[in-house]
Amino acid sequence: MQTKTNDIRDIFLAGATDAVTATLAAEHPADLADALQTLDPPAAWTTLAHAPVARQADIFGYLDHEFQMLLATVMPRTDLAAIVMEMNADDRADLYKELSDQQRKALMPALAQAEREDIRRLASYDEGTAGAIMTSDYAALPPDLSATKALTMLRREAPDKETIYRTYVIDAERRLLGSVRLQDLITAPAQARVADIMEINTHAIRVDDDVEAAARKIAHYDVIALPVVDTDGRLVGIITHDDALDVMEAEATEDFHRVGTVTRLEAGVGTASxxxxxxxxxxxxxxxxxxxxxxxxxxxxxxxxxxxxxxxxxxxxxxxxxxxxxxxxxxxxxxxxxxxxxxxxxxxxxxxxxxxxxxxxxxxxxxxxxxxxxxxxxxxxxxxxxxxxxxxxxxxxxxxxxxxxxxxxxxxxxxxxxxxxxxxxxxxxxxxxxxxxxxxxxxxxx
Amino acid sequence: MQTKTNDIRDIFLAGATDAVTATLAAEHPADLADALQTLDPPAAWTTLAHAPVARQADIFGYLDHEFQMLLATVMPRTDLAAIVMEMNADDRADLYKELSDQQRKALMPALAQAEREDIRRLASYDEGTAGAIMTSDYAALPPDLSATKALTMLRREAPDKETIYRTYVIDAERRLLGSVRLQDLITAPAQARVADIMEINTHAIRVDDDVEAAARKIAHYDVIALPVVDTDGRLVGIITHDDALDVMEAEATEDFHRVGTVTRLEAGVGTASxxxxxxxxxxxxxxxxxxxxxxxxxxxxxxxxxxxxxxxxxxxxxxxxxxxxxxxxxxxxxxxxxxxxxxxxxxxxxxxxxxxxxxxxxxxxxxxxxxxxxxxxxxxxxxxxxxxxxxxxxxxxxxxxxxxxxxxxxxxxxxxxxxxxxxxxxxxxxxxxxxxxxxxxxxxxx
CATH class of the missing domain: 1.10.357.20 (SLC41 divalent cation transporters, integral membrane domain)
Known part of the structure; x- marks a missing residue:
C-alpha cells in the first residue's frame, strides 16, 4: 500500500486542481488519509479543501489522532465545525478528547445542540471501556413495526448510520430487546413483525466493560457489531467489527512492546520523536x-x-x-x-x-x-x-x-x-x- | 466466556434430551463448539446429533481443526457427509485438507458432484495465500439487472451465502466489474441498473497474494469482505472480515512466539502435548x-x-x-x-x-x-x-x-x-x- 500512498501524494504535490479533485473523489478515504499525512498540515488542508464537506469528514476520520490535531490548528474554525458535524459519532468523540480546552471552547459553539450533547456523552466514558470506542450512529427499531415499514425506515436512515446490516430492537424506554439482520428483514414475509424475526440473544456488552473483552466477543461470535447497554439494559451505542480489529491490533502491539520492555509509545515507531x-x-x-x-x-x-x-x-x-x-x-x-x-x-x-x-x-x-x-x-x-x-x-x-x-x-x-x-x-x-x-x-x- | 462454556457443558453432561436440544437451538454455535470440545469425541457426537443437520454444520464449523478430525473419526460416514454438504465452503475445504487419504476416499463419494469440485478447487491453493482462506459462498450479480430484480435474486440466495451485504458484479466471463452494497440496492430507485450504483474500486486481491496482506487490506479499508480474483481478473472467491481477524490474531501469536524463540506450535498452549x-x-x-x-x-x-x-x-x-x-x-x-x-x-x-x-x-x-x-x-x-x-x-x-x-x-x-x-x-x-x-x-x- 506504500506505492498507492506515494502515487496519491505525487498528485497532491503537483497540485493541479482537476486532478486533486478527481483523486479525492475516486480513491478510498483510508488511502487519501495516508497520503495527506505525508504533507505539512497547511498543504494538507489546502488539498483536503477541494473535496465536498461529507467527503472531507470521511477522510478526516482516517487520519491519525496526532495529524487530526495538527490539521485542526491550521484550518478555519468554521470548516472544522462543518467536518465535525459530518464525522462518525465515535471518531468525533475521539477527536474531542484530544483537543485542548481552548480548542474545545472555540469548536463547540459552532456545533448544533444535538451534536454537542452526543460528543460530551461519548467523550465521558473512561479510556479502555466499551463506552470509549462505541458509536451512537446505530439504527434502532420498535418491536411491533412490520418488516416492510422497518425497511422503509432503514432506507431513510441508512446514510447517517455506521451499519444498518444489524438493527437493534428497543422498547419505549430504549431497553434492548433483540436485533434483526437486514438480510432477515428483506427475506421476511411483508407483514411479519420485527419482534417475530428478531434474534433475542444479542450478546450485549456493558458500557463499562473492558474494551478488549468487547473486541474478543465480536471475534468470538463473528458478528458485524455488538450492542452496548447501560446498567439498566438501555441501548447506548454499538461497537463495530472494524473498531474491534483496531483494538485487537493495538493491544497486540502493546503486549509485544511490553515483553520487549518498551513502555507505552504514543505514536508509531516510524513517526515517534x-x-x-x-x-x-x-x-x-x-x-x-x-x-x-x-x-x-x-x-x-x-x-x-x-x-x-x-x-x-x-x-x-x-x-x-x-x-x-x-x-x-x-x-x-x-x-x-x-x-x-x-x-x-x-x-x-x-x-x-x-x-x-x-x-x-x-x-x-x-x-x-x-x-x-x-x-x-x-x-x-x-x-x-x-x-x-x-x-x-x-x-x-x-x-x-x-x-x-x-x-x-x-x-x-x-x-x-x-x-x-x-x-x-x-x-x-x-x-x-x-x-x-x-x-x-x-x-x-x- | 469461560463460565458460559461450563454452563453449557453441564447441560450436555447431564444429558437430558429436552435440555440438550433446547440448548443446541438457543446458544451461539461458537459457545456450543467450545463446550463440545471439553467432552470426549464419542460423547460430543452423541450430543451434537440432537441438532438438525444445518445447525450441526454451523457448530461443526466453529470447532478446532483437531477436534473436527477426532469427531470425523467417531461419527458415521453418512452423517459426516451430510454435515460437510451444509458447511460453509471455506470451512469445508479446510476440513478436507486435514483429512487422511483414507478418510477423503470414504467421504467424497457421499457428496454431490458440485460440492466435490468446489472442495477440490478450494483445497488446491497453497497455505498462506488468499486462495487458501477464501470462500466460494459469495453472491454475484450481472451489471444490467435492475435493483429490484437484484434484490429478489439476493433474497432467494441469502441462506446459502456468507454475506449478501456486499455483492460482486461480474460480466459473462465472471470478470469482476465492481461491487454493490445491500444498503445501496435497497435505497436505489427501483429501475436503477446494478451497473449504475456499483462501486468500481473494489480493492480486489489476487488468489496467490499473501493472506496477511489480504487481511491487512480488509482492516485498512474497513470493509466486510474483499473479492479474490485469478490472473485473468475473474472472480473466484471472497475473504470475509471475520476470517481476516482470525488471520491477524494467528499472525500476531506466531510473531509473539517467534521473538520468544518458540517455534511453530500446532495447538494452543492450553492443549498442546x-x-x-x-x-x-x-x-x-x-x-x-x-x-x-x-x-x-x-x-x-x-x-x-x-x-x-x-x-x-x-x-x-x-x-x-x-x-x-x-x-x-x-x-x-x-x-x-x-x-x-x-x-x-x-x-x-x-x-x-x-x-x-x-x-x-x-x-x-x-x-x-x-x-x-x-x-x-x-x-x-x-x-x-x-x-x-x-x-x-x-x-x-x-x-x-x-x-x-x-x-x-x-x-x-x-x-x-x-x-x-x-x-x-x-x-x-x-x-x-x-x-x-x-x-x-x-x-x-x-
Missing part, C-alpha cells in the same frame, strides 16, 4: 541495571571459588543465558495465551505440571550437550558441575518464566510485564547462585 | 547454547585480565545484560513495526539515524547511573572503564537489535527471527569483548 523513544525505553533499562546488580553481587560473593577455578568462568554465560532463554520461552507462551484468553488465571496448576515435565526434558537435553564441552575443557569434575547446574537452572528458569505472568495477573497487573528482559534478569541472578553453589560443593569435596 | 511443547522449544535453546560459547570464549581469552582485577567480574552481568536489553527493545520495536507494515524495509536508513541518537542518550544515562557504583566498589579507574564500556555496549546492542530485523527481511526471512534471546546472545558476546578490551587498555596503562 527521539524524546518519545527515549522515554519509552529508559525506565526499564534502569530497573534492569539494578536487577543485574544481584548477579554481580552473586559473582562477587563466590570470588574465591572463581579465583581457584578460573575455568568455571568459561561456562558462566552459557549456563545463565540458558536459564534466561528457557524462562523467556515459558513467559512468552503464557503471556500470549493469557492475552488471547486461551488459558485463564485459574489454569496455572494444570499448566505448571506440564511445564515441569517439559523443563526437565529440556534441562536434560541441554546438560547432555554441554557435558561434552565440559569434559574437553575442564575434565570430568567440571563436566559434572555444569551438567547438574544446567538441569537445575533450566528448570528454575522455566518455572520463573511460567509463574511470573500468572502471579502478575493475580495481582491485577498486566501479565506482559513479565517481559523477556525481566525474566532473564531474575533467571540470571538465580543461575549464578545455583552454578557457584554446586561448584563450591563438588569442587571442594575431598 | 508435552512432546509438542518440547519440540517447539529445544531447537532454539540448543542454538543459543552454542551462541553463548562465544561469550565464554571471550571471557576465557581475557582470563589474565580477570585474574588481575577480580573486581571487574562484579560489573560483567550488568554491562552485558544492558547491551542485550537495549538490543531487545530495538528489535521488538522493529519486528512489530515491520509486521504491521508501519515501516518498510526501505525505511532502514531513516530509522538508523534516530536509533543512533536514542542509543547514545540511553548509553550516557546508564553510564552515569553505573559510574557511581563503580567509584564506590572499584575506584575511579574501574568507574571509567565501566562507564565507557556501558556507552559503547548500549550503542552496539541497540544497533544490532535494530538492524537484524531489517537484514532478515532483506534476506526474505521473517524479521521476528531476530528474537530477543538471539539479539541478547549476540549482544552478550560483543559486550564481553568491548568490556575487557577497554579494561585491558585502561588498567594496563602506566
Amino acid at each position: 527521539i524524546p518519545m523513544l527515549y522515554r519509552a525505553r529508559i525506565a526499564w533499562l534502569m530497573v534492569l541495571v539494578f536487577g543485574n546488580i544481584f548477579s554481580g553481587a552473586g559473582i562477587a560473593y563466590f570470588e574465591d571459588t572463581i579465583a581457584a577455578h578460573l575455568a568455571l568462568m568459561f561456562f558462566l554465560p552459557i549456563l545463565i543465558a540458558s536459564g534466561g532463554n528457557a524462562g523467556s520461552q515459558s513467559a512468552t507462551l503464557m503471556v500470549r495465551a493469557l492475552a488471547t484468553g486461551e488459558i485463564g488465571v485459574s489454569d496455572w496448576g494444570r499448566v505448571l505440571g506440564r511445564e515441569l515435565v517439559v523443563a526437565i526434558l529440556l534441562g536434560l537435553s541441554m546438560a547432555a550437550a554441554i557435558a561434552i564441552i565440559g569434559v574437553v575443557r575442564g575434565g570430568p569434575e567440571i563436566a559434572l558441575v555444569i551438567s547438574l547446574s544446567m538441569v537445575l537452572i533450566v528448570i528454575v528458569g522455566s518455572l520463573i518464566g511460567m509463574l511470573l505472568p500468572f502471579l502478575l495477573s493475580k495481582l491485577n497487573m498486566d501479565p506482559a510485564t513479565a517481559s523477556t528482559p525481566l525474566v532473564t534478569s531474575i533467571a540470571d541472578a538465580t543461575g549464578v547462585l545455583i552454578y557457584f553453589s554446586i561448584a563450591n560443593v563438588i569442587l571442594t569435596m575431598p | 508435552i512432546p509438542m511443547l518440547y519440540r517447539a522449544r529445544i531447537a532454539w535453546l540448543m542454538v543459543l547454547v552454542f551462541g553463548n560459547i562465544f561469550s565464554g570464549a571471550g571471557i576465557a581469552y581475557f582470563e589474565d585480565t580477570i585474574a588481575a582485577h577480580l573486581a571487574l567480574m562484579f560489573f560483567l552481568p550488568i554491562l552485558i545484560a544492558s547491551g542485550g536489553n537495549a538490543g531487545s527493545q530495538s528489535a521488538t520495536l522493529m519486528v512489530r513495526a515491520l509486521a504491521t507494515g508501519e515501516i518498510g524495509v526501505s525505511d532502514w536508513g531513516r530509522v538508523l539515524g534516530r536509533e543512533l541518537v536514542v542509543a547514545i542518550l540511553l548509553g550516557l544515562s546508564m553510564a552515569a547511573a553505573i559510574a557511581i557504583i563503580g567509584v564506590v566498589r572499584g575506584g575511579p579507574e574501574i568507574a571509567l572503564v565501566i562507564s565507557l564500556s556501558m556507552v559503547l555496549i548500549v550503542i552496539v546492542g541497540s544497533l544490532i537489535g535494530m538492524l537484524l530485523p531489517f537484514l532478515l527481511s532483506k534476506l526474505n526471512m521473517d524479521p521476528a527471527t531476530a528474537s530477543t534471546p538471539l539479539v541478547t546472545s549476540i549482544a552478550d558476546a560483543t559486550g564481553v569483548l568491548i568490556y575487557f578490551s577497554i579494561a585491558n587498555v585502561i588498567l594496563t596503562m602506566p
